[in-house]
Amino acid sequence: MKAIVDCNNFYCSCERLFKPWLDNKPVVVLSNNDGCIVSRSDEAKKLGVEMAGPYFMAKPLIQKHDIAVFSSNYNLYGDLSWRVMETLRIMLGKKNVEVYSVDEAFVDLSGFSPDQIPEISREIRETVEQWTGIKVSVGVAPTKVLAKLANRFSKKDKQRTGCVTVFDSEEKILEALQKTPVGDIWGVGRRYAHSLQENWGIFDALQLRNVSEEFARTHLGGVTGVRLVKELRGEIARDMEDELVNKKMIATTRMFGSPVSDINSIKEAIATYTSRAAEKLRRQHSAASMISIFVVTKDQDHMLGFNKSGTISTYTTLPAATSITNELIKPAVAMVDQLYKKDTMYKKAGVMLSGIIPDESIQGNLFLSETKNCGRRLMDMIDNINFSQRNDVLKFASSGTTRDWKMRQEMRSGRYTTRWEELFEVH
């Protein structure tokens, strides 16, 4: 059996852990730059706050019901996510846990006998909450897709299920499949759901489970669709995967705190984002052979508060793959000259690194020049200093020294678990 362990309204739960007075009160968390709502507590959902809706549009509702609002605090969420995953690894063994996202993990329970499964599932839920303070729900079934489906039931009716749902019999699976609309199956996008309903009269998961493999191949995106249908039937088609799949593309993009128009500001921003992207690149021991940048203009034309805007982008192929920040900043900043137009307001910029390969200079390639390895060592040193001191004490001069290109986070709570100066105060 496989389990999915999923944190309930993860970002909101993180905020509540250090603010117990918000228990049972509506809470929302905003995205980078306080743009959109990215996490809602159950109470906020009930009041009609919409997921991914722009913050300014939800503001009247938020004020009316006195909903607590937080800017995202990724330092805190990241630490709590590690705690949840570590708890699972300690309980169930490292190799049986596959971290799927910041707030979800698949767990392989094949080492337990069927009669142990319900008890173990409850124990997982209780231990994670006891140790970390984060509430999770658990779905258990023979396959990953069915486990996801089981978890949907845990989340939908937390009280009745106690946040744990185990599909340990064919009857339970059939009943649940019948109750699940195709659009709510993990891996069925909105477009496929629409086409399944409109063109084929397939409305629930049970109907989808009974289609032929040939049908899945033609109408559900080839081999992915076949796997999905197999998983619905209880045949394992998506096994546990190795964690830490290196990213094929690394991007850093940010909205500016306020729109800018002069070229030097944009160059500083691009240099800053390039440094950040290069850091991510080195963290996964990779090098990139292509760099692209983009800028988004802010149109003066306001319509209901939405801006019409245009994205302009370009790219450069590097002579050799690299992970060294200065070798990436140079072409990145040069591209700004190509894109920049005078008298235009820009509201966003970004950097993308692609053509990613393992970084050979780490192992020390015989055929690489001495200087190349020096650059790599310098980067290691900068990374180590920045990691231990935090707040990017060392940066490249092209990133500018006066402006702060970081996010706007006006309502961020303390970084209680990662900063000694910001520990939560108790009396």
Place this chain on the structure above:
Amino acid sequence: MDGEEFYGAAYKGSKQFTQQQVKTANATGFGAAADDFMERGIDLNEQLIRNKPATYFFRMKGDAMREAGIFDNDVLIVDRSIKLGEGKIIVAILNGEMLVRRFHKNFSSAFLIPENNRFKAINLAEFTDFAVWGVVTFVIHAV
């Protein structure tokens, strides 16, 4: 299942090197002689943190617990995985607030006891929303 992982120490220290990587054997004279006695230095993380994912740090404000040796601005190490027990110092949630007190329980009632006679004991029978956040295991006090 993975017995060793389950029953082994939850936290195996912050040092990432093994005994074999300590290169005193390359030295002559004293280094070579001391090699037989080489061991890892003391790691406070190993001594003070029993269960890393369950351990949090807090900053004490005020002197409600000074008789217990917890002073204003001290850092508390709090372990959420330890069970609540008679006489333990805990971080409690009361009225949505977080308080540090000693937990005391007798046959009929439970109390949160301050360690400072200027503060009053709290009778938990008068509250409906009492909960335990975690158990305090160590205090870090600058001298």
